[in-house]
Every structure is written in structure tokens, then in C-alpha cells.
Amino acid sequence: MTTHFLSLQFLLPFILLSTTTTTLAQPAPAPGPPAPTNITKILEKASQFTTLIRLFDITKVGDQINTQLNNSKQGMTVFAPPDNAFSSLSAGTLNSLSDQQKDELIQFHVIPTFISSSQFQTLSNPLRTQAGDSTFYNFPLNITTSGNQVNLTTGVVNATVANSIYSDGSLAVYQVDKVLLPMNLFGPQPPAAAPAPEPLKKKKKTGDDTTATGDSTANSSGGVNLRLELHGFVGGLIAFIAMVFYL
Numbered sequence: 230m231t232t233h234f235l236s237l238q239f240l241l242p243f244i245l246l247s248t249t250t251t252t253l254a255q256p257a258p259a260p261g262p263p264a265p266t267n268i269t270k271i272l273e274k275a276s277q278f279t280t281l282i283r284l285f286d287i288t289k290v291g292d293q294i295n296t297q298l299n300n301s302k303q304g305m306t307v308f309a310p311p312d313n314a315f316s317s318l319s320a321g322t323l324n325s326l327s328d329q330q331k332d333e334l335i336q337f338h339v340i341p342t343f344i345s346s347s348q349f350q351t352l353s354n355p356l357r358t359q360a361g362d363s364t365f366y367n368f369p370l371n372i373t374t375s376g377n378q379v380n381l382t383t384g385v386v387n388a389t390v391a392n393s394i395y396s397d398g399s400l401a402v403y404q405v406d407k408v409l410l411p412m413n414l415f416g417p418q419p420p421a422a423a424p425a426p427e428p429l430k431k432k433k434k435t436g437d438d439t440t441a442t443g444d445s446t447a448n449s450s451g452g453v454n455l456r457l458e459l460h461g462f463v464g465g466l467i468a469f470i471a472m473v474f475y476l
């Protein structure tokens with residue numbers, strides 16, 4: 230009897246423990262369709278992102294992110310500058326942008342793949358953003374890492390990834406300390422892409438200068454040459470046809 234009682238006493242805590250764990254575990258596996266991800270909701274919850282939320286709204290990039298998350302398996306990553314990053318831009322920066330440029334600025338903060346914080350050091354530069362062309366004068370975004378530190382450079386600003394706001398394996402949102410200003414909108418413009426045709430123009434000009442009075446003759450002789458060539462061509466054609474018929 231006593232042994233039986235002792236063993237029950239010994240087992241009782243375990244029985245209690247197992248029943249409490251099962252009751253605790255019960256509410257977790259509540260099934261149902263997962264609520265669609267809503268980037269606005271995530272940013273609202275994090276607070277301090279009212280400017281970014283407004284820009285996501287007016288450019289419709291917020292809706293686009295939600296839709297893309299629903300339709301793609303690649304996931305997405307958003308670099309989110311807080312309100313103080315926007316307010317430290319020089320006055321009028323945002324207002325000087327056209328609607329399309331605002332769209333490009335915001336798309337530049339969105340990467341069309343999910344990047345976990347441990348994947349940062351495996352990325353190769355430049356990153357591909359939703360703004361498109363990542364070549365030097367367009368929308369390059371480079372990343373450098375050292376230990377846990379992650380820096381971004383656009384060629385115009387250097388930013389630091391401050392912390393992770395959200396990550397669910399499909400969407401990652403990281404706070405960055407600066408607005409990522411793309412080269413295409415805020416950086417130096419590429420050197421004028423006309424150095425090749427210029428020498429040709431110059432040569433023509435110098436040629437014109439030396440034959441200043443012969444300009445009209447050059448023009449008319451050009452016309453004559455063209456007519457001669459046409460005559461030659463027509464003559465050749467006639468000869469060719471005649472030859473075909475003769476054969």
C-alpha cells in the first residue's frame with residue numbers, strides 16, 4: 230500500500246505537468262487561412278514610419294508589395310527609413326520629385342527577394358531593387374557587412390541597417406537610418422554620351438571652313454554624283470535584265 234501511495238505521489242507532478250502543457254498547447258494550432266501580409270499594418274505597428282506609409286500609399290507601392298507577396302515565392306525585403314530620416318533630408322527634397330520619381334525612390338527601397346539577416350553577407354553587389362537598372366548612374370545599391378553590422382551605399386548616401394522590424398520567412402522589413410537616395414535622381418549624371426560623333430562634326434566644320442566658297446558647288450556636285458550613281462544603277466539593271474532575257 231505504502232509503495233503504491235509513494236509511486237502515485239512521485240508521479241503526480243508529472244501527470245499535472247503533462248495536463249497543463251496540453252491545455253497550454255491547445256490554443257496554438259488554431260487553423261484557418263493565414264491573413265494576407267499587409268505592409269502598412271506592419272509599419273503602423275512599428276510606429277515612426279508615417280512618411281513611408283504615406284509614400285507607400287500615394288505611389289501604390291504598398292498594395293504592390295502585398296500583391297507580390299501573395300503571388301510570388303521569392304518573398305520581399307523592405308528597407309524602411311523612419312520619419313526622422315525623411316525629416317533630415319534637405320527641405321523640399323520630396324516635393325521636388327515628380328510622381329514617377331517618387332515611385333522610383335520608393336521602389337528603390339524594395340528588394341524582390343526575402344533576405345534574412347544572416348543572408349546579408351552572402352549577397353553580391355549591386356543588389357537588384359524594384360527600381361530596376363542597377364548600373365552605376367541608375368539605381369545601384371551596394372551592401373557591405375562586418376560582423377553584425379550591415380551598411381548600404383547608393384553612391385549618394387551611406388546608410389546603416391539599424392534593426393529588423395519584421396520577418397516571417399516571406400517578408401523582411403529592416404529599419405535603415407537614412408533615406409536611400411538613388412544615383413539616378415540625386416547623384417552625378419553620366420558624362421555626356423556624345424564624345425564619339427563630335428570629332429566627325431568638327432571635321433565637317435573644318436572642311437566647310439577651308440572650302441567656304443565651294444560650299445554650293447560641293448552640294449550640287451553631290452547631287453550630280455547621286456544622279457550619276459542612279460543612272461549607273463538603272464543602266465546596270467537594264468543590262469542585267471537584257472542579259473537574263475538574252476540567255
Ligand SMILES: *[C@@H]1O[C@H](CO)[C@@H](O)[C@H](O)[C@H]1NC(C)=O
Pocket residue numbers: 267268269270273295
Ligand atoms: C492594410 O492595413 C491598413 C492599416 O491597418 C488598412 O487601412 C488597409 O485597408 C489594409 N489593407 C488591406 C488590403 O487589408
Ligand SMILES: *[C@@H]1O[C@H](CO)[C@@H](O)[C@H](O)[C@H]1NC(C)=O
Pocket residue numbers: 265296299300
Ligand atoms: C492571393 O493569391 C490567391 C491564389 O493565387 C488568390 O486567389 C487571391 O485572390 C490573392 N489575394 C490577393 C489579395 O491578391
Ligand SMILES: *[C@@H]1O[C@H](CO)[C@@H](O)[C@H](O)[C@H]1NC(C)=O
Pocket residue numbers: 373374375378379380387389
Ligand atoms: C558602416 O558604416 C559605419 C558608419 O559610417 C562605419 O563606421 C563602419 O565601418 C561601416 N561598416 C561596414 C561594414 O562597412
Ligand SMILES: *[C@@H]1O[C@H](CO)[C@@H](O)[C@H](O)[C@H]1NC(C)=O
Pocket residue numbers: 354355365369370371382383384
Ligand atoms: C557597387 O559595387 C559594384 C561591384 O563591386 C561596383 O562596381 C560599383 O561601383 C558599386 N557602386 C557603388 C555605388 O558603390
Ligand SMILES: *[C@@H]1O[C@H](CO)[C@@H](O)[C@H](O)[C@H]1NC(C)=O
Pocket residue numbers: 382384385386387
Ligand atoms: C560612403 O562611404 C564611402 C566608403 O566608406 C566613402 O568613400 C564615401 O565618401 C561615403 N559617402 C558619403 C556620402 O558619406
Ligand SMILES: *[C@@H]1O[C@H](CO)[C@@H](O)[C@H](O)[C@H]1NC(C)=O
Pocket residue numbers: 444445448449452
Ligand atoms: C544643298 O542641297 C539641298 C537639297 O537639294 C538644298 O536643300 C540645300 O539648300 C543645298 N545647300 C546648299 C548650301 O546649296
